[in-house]
Amino acid sequence: xxxxxxxxxxxxxxxxxxxxxxxxxxxxxxxxxxxxxxxxxxxxxxxxxxxxxxxxxxxxxxxxxxxxxxxxxxxxxxxxxxxxxxxxxxxxxxxxxxxxxxxxxxxxxxxxxxxxxxxxxxxxxxxxxxxxxxxxxxxxxxxxxxxxxxxxxxxxxxxxxxxxxxxxxxxxxxxxxxxxxxxxxxxxxxxxxxxxxxxxxxxxxxxxxxxxxxxxxxxxxxxxxxxxxxxxxxxxxxxxxxxxxxxxxxxxxxxxxxxxxxxxxxxxxxxxxxxxxxxxxxxxxxxxxxxxxxxxxxxxxxxxxxxxxxxxxxxxxxxxxxxxxxxxxxxxx
Numbered sequence: 001x002x003x004x005x006x007x008x009x010x011x012x013x014x015x016x017x018x019x020x021x022x023x024x025x026x027x028x029x030x031x032x033x034x035x036x037x038x039x040x041x042x043x044x045x046x047x048x049x050x051x052x053x054x055x056x057x058x059x060x061x062x063x064x065x066x067x068x069x070x071x072x073x074x075x076x077x078x079x080x081x082x083x084x085x086x087x088x089x090x091x092x093x094x095x096x097x098x099x100x101x102x103x104x105x106x107x108x109x110x111x112x113x114x115x116x117x118x119x120x121x122x123x124x125x126x127x128x129x130x131x132x133x134x135x136x137x138x139x140x141x142x143x144x145x146x147x148x149x150x151x152x153x154x155x156x157x158x159x160x161x162x163x164x165x166x167x168x169x170x171x172x173x174x175x176x177x178x179x180x181x182x183x184x185x186x187x188x189x190x191x192x193x194x195x196x197x198x199x200x201x202x203x204x205x206x207x208x209x210x211x212x213x214x215x216x217x218x219x220x221x222x223x224x225x226x227x228x229x230x231x232x233x234x235x236x237x238x239x240x241x242x243x244x245x246x247x248x249x250x251x252x253x254x255x256x257x258x259x260x261x262x263x264x265x266x267x268x269x270x271x272x273x274x275x276x277x278x279x280x281x282x283x284x285x286x287x288x289x290x291x292x293x294x295x296x297x298x299x300x301x302x303x304x305x306x307x308x309x310x311x312x313x314x315x316x317x318x319x320x321x322x323x324x325x326x327x328x329x330x331x332x333x
Contacts, residue, residue, distance in 0.1 A: 070158030146275025
């Protein structure tokens with residue numbers, strides 16, 4: 001209890017000291033968003049077919065779905081980890097498609113300005129599986145994981161859209177858990193039965209969050225004390241910024257129906273560390289049902305999140321909280 005009080009007091013002092021700077025930063029960010037956010041959303045994304053060398057214009061999230069599921073994989077300097085996970089992912093998708101002809105898919109790899117061979121690796125998979133099933137979106141420079149996922153979501157074709165990390169920390173087979181729970185909630189929301197062929201899952205706004213919360217006790221026992229301190233502090237700040245509802249906001253395995261993605265990813269502003277928390281905030285604003293589902297997860301070497309990420313995370317959370325609560329950041333429905 002003393003720890004929580006001390007942390008709250010520290011955060012209060014921190015927020016007060018930065019309030020003027022945050023307000024100025026928010027105004028600047030809002031101004032910048034006014035002239036860049038809409039342009040990012042509306043600018044036509046073009047995927048190049050490496051076989052024909054012809055551009056392929058990708059549809060917008062506002063268009064009707066053309067695939068059953070889209071998998072969006074943000075990749076920044078993932079030359080070494082990406083190939084193995086893509087092999088595993090595409091083998092799973094192909095196996096399901098061979099058993100069920102209605103199961104159509106696409107994998108959208110968003111290269112977030114990588115400086116290594118990520119682009120080459122990604123295009124090798126496009127050549128093997130065709131641009132109909134695997135597409136590469138090049139951002140040109142490093143914007144951040146949140147922006148990479150946003151762009152991928154906005155230019156995907158699925159009824160269901162799954163974001164997943166390139167490191168393979170979560171098994172792709174766990175998508176069935178999220179998929180089944182979304183379908184169950186959709187049936188309940190529309191008062192339908194499992195045999196109702198008129199139900200379009202893409203039209204029911206639902207979000208499913210993969211969760212590692214069930215692994216927390218084990219992690220606490222093996223993690224360094226200062227990492228546990230930072231983790232508990234971050235969870236408290238998230239609770240203050242977005243409220244209760246999701247225990248593990250940071251797991252990189254989340255699924256959305258197309259209707260939910262339209263609302264969320266045309267509004268999201270945070271580009272890097274805490275866009276997941278903003279997704280929770282926006283789900284609550286739009287009253288989108290949120291499901292938290294335990295997934296298999298293992299720690300993979302090469303994580304880009306470290307102790308120095310914490311100040312950036314706190315900054316983004318403070319910026320988000322101030323932006324929305326003051327009305328400077330507007331939400332479009």
